[in-house]
Amino acid sequence: MKRRGFGTAQVILFLSIAILVVVVAVPVLLIFLNAFWVNGSFNVADVIRIIREPDTWQALVNSLIIASGTTIGSTIVGTFFAWLVTRTDLPFKRFMKGMFLVPFMLPSFIGALAWKMLLSPRAGFINRFFMQNLGFDGPIFNIYSYAGIMMVEVMYLFPFVFIQVCGALERMDPTLEESARISGAGLFTITRKITIPLVLPSILSGALLIMLYSMAHFGTVAVLGIENGIFNIPTLIYQRIHQSAGSFASIRTGTVLAAILVVAAALILWLQSKVLSRGHYQIIAGKSFRPMELKLRALRMPLLIFCLAYIGFTIVLPTVVIFLVGGLKTYGLPFTWENLSLDNYKFILFDYKVTKDAIWNSVTLGFSAAVITMFAGVMISYVIVKMKVRGKGILEFLGMLPFSVPGSVIALGVILAWSGKYGVNLYNTVWIILVAYIARYMAFSLRANSAALEQVHDSLVEAARVCGATMWQALKDIVLPLVRPGMVAAFFLIFLPSLRELTVSIMLYAPTTRTIGVAIYTLNEDGETVMSAALAGIALILIIVGETLINRFIKTERRGG
Amino acid sequence: MYKTFRVAVFAVLLSFLVVLAAPLASFAASAKGGETLIIYTSMKESLIGGIVEGFVKKYPDIAVDYQSAGAGKLMAKIAAERESGKILADIIWTSEVPDFYSMKNEGILEQYKTPLFGELLNPFDDYDGHFTAARLGTLGIAINTDLIKTPPTQWSDLFKPEYKGAFGIADPALSGTSYMSVALLDKQFGWAFFEKLRDNKARIGKGSGQVVDDTASGELAASLAVDYITNDKIAKGAHLALYYPPEVLMAPSPVAIFKGSTHLEAAQKFVDYLLGKEAQTLIAGEGTLSVRADVEKPAAFMLPEAPDALKRAIKIDYLQMMAGKEALIKKFTDTLQGK
Numbered sequence: 001m002k003r004r005g006f007g008t009a010q011v012i013l014f015l016s017i018a019i020l021v022v023v024v025a026v027p028v029l030l031i032f033l034n035a036f037w038v039n040g041s042f043n044v045a046d047v048i049r050i051i052r053e054p055d056t057w058q059a060l061v062n063s064l065i066i067a068s069g070t071t072i073g074s075t076i077v078g079t080f081f082a083w084l085v086t087r088t089d090l091p092f093k094r095f096m097k098g099m100f101l102v103p104f105m106l107p108s109f110i111g112a113l114a115w116k117m118l119l120s121p122r123a124g125f126i127n128r129f130f131m132q133n134l135g136f137d138g139p140i141f142n143i144y145s146y147a148g149i150m151m152v153e154v155m156y157l158f159p160f161v162f163i164q165v166c167g168a169l170e171r172m173d174p175t176l177e178e179s180a181r182i183s184g185a186g187l188f189t190i191t192r193k194i195t196i197p198l199v200l201p202s203i204l205s206g207a208l209l210i211m212l213y214s215m216a217h218f219g220t221v222a223v224l225g226i227e228n229g230i231f232n233i234p235t236l237i238y239q240r241i242h243q244s245a246g247s248f249a250s251i252r253t254g255t256v257l258a259a260i261l262v263v264a265a266a267l268i269l270w271l272q273s274k275v276l277s278r279g280h281y282q283i284i285a286g287k288s289f290r291p292m293e294l295k296l297r298a299l300r301m302p303l304l305i306f307c308l309a310y311i312g313f314t315i316v317l318p319t320v321v322i323f324l325v326g327g328l329k330t331y332g333l334p335f336t337w338e339n340l341s342l343d344n345y346k347f348i349l350f351d352y353k354v355t356k357d358a359i360w361n362s363v364t365l366g367f368s369a370a371v372i373t374m375f376a377g378v379m380i381s382y383v384i385v386k387m388k389v390r391g392k393g394i395l396e397f398l399g400m401l402p403f404s405v406p407g408s409v410i411a412l413g414v415i416l417a418w419s420g421k422y423g424v425n426l427y428n429t430v431w432i433i434l435v436a437y438i439a440r441y442m443a444f445s446l447r448a449n450s451a452a453l454e455q456v457h458d459s460l461v462e463a464a465r466v467c468g469a470t471m472w473q474a475l476k477d478i479v480l481p482l483v484r485p486g487m488v489a490a491f492f493l494i495f496l497p498s499l500r501e502l503t504v505s506i507m508l509y510a511p512t513t514r515t516i517g518v519a520i521y522t523l524n525e526d527g528e529t530v531m532s533a534a535l536a537g538i539a540l541i542l543i544i545v546g547e548t549l550i551n552r553f554i555k556t557e558r559r560g561g
Numbered sequence: 562m563y564k565t566f567r568v569a570v571f572a573v574l575l576s577f578l579v580v581l582a583a584p585l586a587s588f589a590a591s592a593k594g595g596e597t598l599i600i601y602t603s604m605k606e607s608l609i610g611g612i613v614e615g616f617v618k619k620y621p622d623i624a625v626d627y628q629s630a631g632a633g634k635l636m637a638k639i640a641a642e643r644e645s646g647k648i649l650a651d652i653i654w655t656s657e658v659p660d661f662y663s664m665k666n667e668g669i670l671e672q673y674k675t676p677l678f679g680e681l682l683n684p685f686d687d688y689d690g691h692f693t694a695a696r697l698g699t700l701g702i703a704i705n706t707d708l709i710k711t712p713p714t715q716w717s718d719l720f721k722p723e724y725k726g727a728f729g730i731a732d733p734a735l736s737g738t739s740y741m742s743v744a745l746l747d748k749q750f751g752w753a754f755f756e757k758l759r760d761n762k763a764r765i766g767k768g769s770g771q772v773v774d775d776t777a778s779g780e781l782a783a784s785l786a787v788d789y790i791t792n793d794k795i796a797k798g799a800h801l802a803l804y805y806p807p808e809v810l811m812a813p814s815p816v817a818i819f820k821g822s823t824h825l826e827a828a829q830k831f832v833d834y835l836l837g838k839e840a841q842t843l844i845a846g847e848g849t850l851s852v853r854a855d856v857e858k859p860a861a862f863m864l865p866e867a868p869d870a871l872k873r874a875i876k877i878d879y880l881q882m883m884a885g886k887e888a889l890i891k892k893f894t895d896t897l898q899g900k
Contacts, residue, residue, distance in 0.1 A: 076733070120775075120778075120780050121780070122727070122779055122781075123775065123778035123779040123780035128779070181676075203879075226732075226767060226768060227765075227766070229765075230893075239734070242633060279752045323791075329797045329798050330777060330794050330797035330798055330799045331774045331777050331778050331794075331799070332705075332774070332777030332778040332779065332799050332800060332801075333798060335800065339798070352606065353606055353610070353629075354606060419641065419644075420641070420644055425641070425642045425644070428637070428638045428641045428642070452713060458644040509634075510630075510634065510638050511601070511628035511629065511630035511634060511635065511638060512628055522631075524771070525735070525767055525768040525770070525771060526768050526770040526771070527768060527769070527770020527772070527773050527774040527775075528770060528774075529771075529774045529778075558815060
């Protein structure tokens with residue numbers, strides 16, 4: 001150790017900082033630089049001018065409207081279902097709970113495509129059914145609207161709240177409610193004074209996550225909004241960059257919008273940490289009592305039917321429509337046996353260069369990004385959680401950064417950083433997408449790996465060392481096996497979402513570097529609706545098989561470990 | 562302690578590198594390079610695939626690769642490649658005529674006067690060999706045959722009540738052909754044409770393909786439609802029909818060779834092959850118009866004869882059109898959205 005100027009610890013620290021700086025910090029920094037520096041001088045007036053342009057202003061307002069509506073809707077839906085499956089005697093609760101998590105798997109832009117087919121004003125299957133068979137004069141619902149966008153986003157985002165609230169309700173110490181009841185409080189008082197205050201932080205934290213997600217969400221708005229001129233921040237950034245093939249003015253507008261997104265995201269995350277730290281006091285306490293279950297009595301069956309109908313309506317119906325439309329010869333034909341075949345699926349998998357490339361790109365990109373990010377994540381988390389070196393504070397700050405940077409911001413950032421201005425030109429190659437994926441998913445890896453590392457108490461390693469094991473042995477035999485589930489989780493947490501990634505890749509793709517998400521989106525935009533649906537169907541199969549495999553893996557891992 | 566720890570760290574780093582290298586190698590293998598003629602085109606996979614196949618059959622010693630994408634994407638790629646020093650493509654073939662004029666002005670196109678020129682229908686009065694039309698795209702009115710019973714014969718038919726709220730034009734900000742159509746219709750009929758469309762609640766769609774699919778599904782009753790997209794769907798059984806008013810909207814697809822192409826001879830051979838009868842027959846088979854009068858138009862397609870269409874086509878000054886692009890798109894959007 002004394003032979004060199006610095007030890008291994010410093011090397012690791014340096015490497016960790018370097019990775020985060022290059023991959024995440026530089027792109028974000030460049031966005032702020034490009035937004036606020038005009039011709040080498042700081043210029044806020046120009047930023048304000050851009051914000052006040054009617055289109056930009058409208059996009060900001062739209063992002064806010066859509067995010068607020070989605071957040072409120074998802075919070076109500078998520079909390080209600082969470083309460084239903086944890087605190088009542090609803091039949092098949094366990095099954096229902098699993099079903100309510102399924103929307104997590106469905107990419108919302110595929111949901112949006114399905115709902116476009118179901119509820120476009122004149123041709124949507126549901127609207128047409130009402131108009132032709134039930135004598136309605138006009139569509140019952142126009143999906144190309146704010147309400148339509150929010151409805152679709154709520155359908156696929158509410159699990160964020162659901163999962164948080166379920167967790168809180170399950171972990172909550174039931175004795176608190178018990179004692180209130182024994183002291184003579186009614187159900188209403190208990191709910192108001194005990195249950196809600198205890199669960200509120202979880203509800204708020206889930207709601208803020210949805211707000212963050214929805215504000216920076218591209219797919220649904222792109223599929224349903226552009227038609228009626230509804231743009232939000234990410235779709236406006238995309239449209240500007242796409243239209244002008246990367247002119248300076250459009251990139252500047254993009255950077256200003258992106259800067260606003262970053263600030264808003266940081267604000268939301270700060271609020272979330274406030275909310276969570278305030279509510280941390282007392283949720284996890286023993287599980288000595290089963291929570292009091294509300295008897296639904298006569299409402300039991302109607303509520304079960306309601307839940308099943310909800311699942312049928314939001315999960316089964318759209319999926320079925322995607323697969324059916326994917327089987328049609330051409331869009332607009334009725335679903336009869338002679339119009340349906342597997343030809344599109346065959347064509348997409350074996351003959352169509354665009355989709356074959358897309359599937360290959362997504363799988364290799366997802367795999368590479370997952371492997372790289374998994375290892376980098378272990379290393380960085382190890383420094384953050386376990387090592388005691390100077391300069392760790394910088395790393396902690398940098399490690400927080402990926403959590404608060406939305407996808408479209410990362411995409412714009414890597415365009416600025418990697419399109420030749422600083423010596424390396426990756427634009428229009430597959431590499432730029434890889435770099436962006438690593439930046440985008442680093443947060444997932446850090447979260448999974450530090451959670452795993454935190455559970456490995458230092459005393460385990462110390463005990464091994466006392467017994468005469470070398471450092472290497474201790475790492476290999478104790479730390480790594482214990483951290484492995486975290487690493488595997490990180491791998492899948494990155495690999496599966498990247499298979500359906502759209503927001504980042506849509507900004508970065510080149511003719512041969514389409515990903516699955518991009519191919520679905522562009523096929524839809526090109527009017528190849530049936531091909532787009534067929535590819536979406538294949539993507540759904542990939543995702544569902546993948547999720548099932550992980551769940552199985554995680555279960556055996558738990559049982560074995 | 563640190564010594565052993567350092568070993569561990571190196572092991573971790575090493576495995577990190579190995580895992581990193583595996584996907585890298587696979588990417589490197591898929592990267593294109595070497596002695597290959599590269600074509601950038603916005604033509605559909607089915608069309609360019611067939612043409613390249615025929616070309617390779619005729620010239621087995623020339624390797625060809627192509628990238629098919631929207632013209633905007635391709636121009637962005639070319640711009641990025643120019644910045645880094647070298648355009649990777651040898652040939653470009655899209656339907657965005659203005660792009661070709663600006664590339665010619667920037668001096669990045671190789672002049673090549675094809676010996677076949679005398680046999681071709683030429684839509685460009687100022688032809689000088691920088692680019693040659695290889696296809697005569699047209700736009701007509703596609704109708705959903707379940708919803709509209711009397712075929713349109715004039716552009717002014719679009720103001721009729723049966724098209725109310727159900728006629729769509731692709732967003733000119735997204736689709737180059739749509740932008741060109743708007744410019745052509747403006748030139749021919751003046752802006753009043755679009756004001757009347759607005760009064761009849763015409764809609765702005767997304768891409769030029771999507772308006773056709775929306776027409777097939779009945780979301781729209783009719784749309785301003787590109788010939789081959791519509792004919793392809795008709796062939797698959799969609800309830801669509803395509804009609805041409807007397808004034809034809811024509812969007813020629815020029816082909817050009819990039820200056821500095823290292824496969825100049827092969828590129829010229831490809832251009833000649835593309836303009837020859839064999840490739841043009843393939844083009845006509847896609848449901849669009851060939852640049853050769855001697856190529857049979859398949860009877861199944863509802864298309865005008867190519868020489869006739871060229872005569873009826875609305876003429877426009879492309880350079881002027883280019884200059885006014887952003888303003889025109891904004892005016893169009895504002896008018897149709899009733900601002």
